[in-house]
Amino acid sequence: MTRGLASVEPQAGMLVVYAAKAGQFAMDGTGMNSPFVTAFSQRMSEPGIEINKVFRLVRDDVLEATSGQQEPFIYGSLPGRQDFYFATDINTAAAKEAPK
Secondary structure, three states: OOOOOOOOOOOOOEEEEEOOOOOOOOOOOOOOOOHHHHHHHHHHOOOOOEHHHHHHHHHHHHHHHOOOOOOOEEEEEOOOOOOOEOOOOHHHHHHHHOOO
16 A cells, blocks of 8 residues: 555546645645645636646745645646636636627
């Protein structure tokens, strides 16, 4: 047996995000939340940032917060025809919907 989560094989259109890549431990941090949860909760509330970019920013934030000791890992494949957002900027959403 090994420690940690079992491997997940995402189906099409699914994104799986781990707080740490294989072989690493997810740190608890010093505050109320782990470095991953802290970064994720901050980044997901920023409007107008597409989901893939959100998780790239979370990765950078966690690497910085842990001095490079923890690197989140993203696995999966989202379709390219639709952008995914946690929070949308009303102006950005309206511009995308406006007729051209």
